[in-house]
Amino acid sequence: MNVDAPIGMREDQRLEFKGRASLDNLDKIVREAVAMLNAEGGEIWVGVREEQEIAVAIEGVDEPDLQRGRLRDALTDLIDPPPTADEVKVEIVGKEIKTLRVRVSPHPGHRPYALRRGHRLEFPIRYDDRLRPMTRTEIEEAFTAELRQTAGRSRAVEPAPAERSLLADRELVLRQRATSLWLGIEPALPSGPLDFADLLGSGLLDEPTLIGDRRAGINIYLTRLGSLRDEPSQRQERDWLKVGTGSPFQLNIGRTGALRSTVRFDEHPFAFPPEPDGSPFPELREAHLLNPKALLEYPTSFFRFWKALVNRDFLPGEPDERVFASLALVNLEGWYLRPGPNHPAWNYPLGLRLPPPALQQRPRPFTEGRSFVGPVLRLQRSEILASPDRCAFRLAEPVFAAFGWLPDEIPFFDRVAGRLTP
16 A cells, blocks of 8 residues: 555646656657646656546555656756756655656746746746636746846856857757758866877777767767768868768767767668568558667767767866757658567567557658757766766657657666666
């Protein structure tokens, strides 16, 4: 018996119940948290089934430690301004059957809070047991009250200069026509200046195993291999070392410790050829297909490389310094993400006339606009050093969700160990 759960209680202004299935779409839980932050605060219980707005049963949460980490990351990445530990807490509750409780305690000086939706910000507010958009007047009044409390200081949601630089570069890429992946890392406090000559002599750009990558992997070393046919393969400017110039794989390394990479999807290994005629998914026979492993392995290599720059003393700094990171996929409309080894379709032979029930979950194309724009992660340097793979997964997970994948279908990543699998 889970005595701590509010069985028999009714949803109201400060209480919301979410079933276990809500963990498949964290945006819905985050939206509830934002609405409570803009109102009076409250609690969101995850793993509690409700009927007619009354908690009737404890469903529980599988792998509660893992799910708490996922939810905390989503709350940090998708709420603007990012809530402090005092404003939003995620707790595991219960002895035999575990649930998650999100405690929401807004700071009046931080209102209005917003839910990030790509380039857009949404401002929901809790009213009784329902959500509604804040009116323009309510938003203006919240901003005015906050400005009064901060006595003219800049608002907490105003992007830092480093974040603005990252967003500006991302915006430039989104205007391009080529279908591509863009990645960016920007430290809040510039390091360096990074010595390009020492970096080129260190081997970090030549030997994948020095940063934990596979030699034949889908990683940043493709920027060097892909550029061997081009002249020059790299170019030094005043503030940037550009690797892979003219190739589909490009990596730019800034003297401040910033990284940028662009990968065009015009050749393998990021893009697969269409499925053969015998495929159990006819919709994929003439479709543009993305490689799910590439969407995980390349960002992971990107973060591992930045970690190696720190560990080799190219980028001195303190563990708690802020680092911003983001991802975008440009001109993605109509593309599919090919089923991976965790998807039910993976091990079924081609040519099945009557697909079994496991194949009834059809792949779906990307339909959320022309491009996918990921959240800006606000990381600490210590987080990247502790687990660059987990940081990369936080960027990639929303991409899989945009194609309709459930969290446990995302392949090639060990959630418990927080590491990409070979």
